[in-house]
Amino acid sequence: MIVRVINIYVKRGYEESFKDACRKNREGSVKESGILRFDVLEDSGNPLHFILYEVYKDEEATREHKNTNHYKAWREVVEPWMAKPRESVACNPVVPVDESDW
């Protein structure tokens, strides 16, 4: 499994549009066979800060995701709304390690 934890800061005024775009992206993403989780969070202390939590079966699944229409549409629409480039951390799970626990 590969987990991507992505921190995104949006420009003021784009919070709701950003959430809508992420909901749409998630709708498509959870149908991908290589994606185990796809959570979208907002920082309760900063309405301009969001965290995406994406869990993939393997490296191949991360590449497949980037080729989907829902990902491409999301990236194109949200890119100009970001206050700075997003920060993505690729992680390995320490625990749980069993695929069924994700």
Place this chain on the structure above:
Amino acid sequence: MIVRVINIYVKRGYEESFKDACRKNREGSVKESGILRFDVLEDSGNPLHFILYEVYKDEEATREHKNTNHYKAWREVVEPWMAKPRESVACNPVVPVDESDW
């Protein structure tokens, strides 16, 4: 639901001990009725960087967790291993919002 995303940096040499302590803490945590997920991740690009992803039913559940023996034991043992104070971000889920999806 309340999601806590916690970034922790440990001092060199304590990576494996830290992982063991987190595995133990998780064992107890997932048995708490107020905890929906408790993931421990290691940054694949930095072996000293870890992320905890903790999902609670509500504010009360976060307080209950801090009163458990497994949490107290974890905090006591890992505190001196941290290279700097941990950074915790409290989040609300944008999606999914249904408790059964966590």
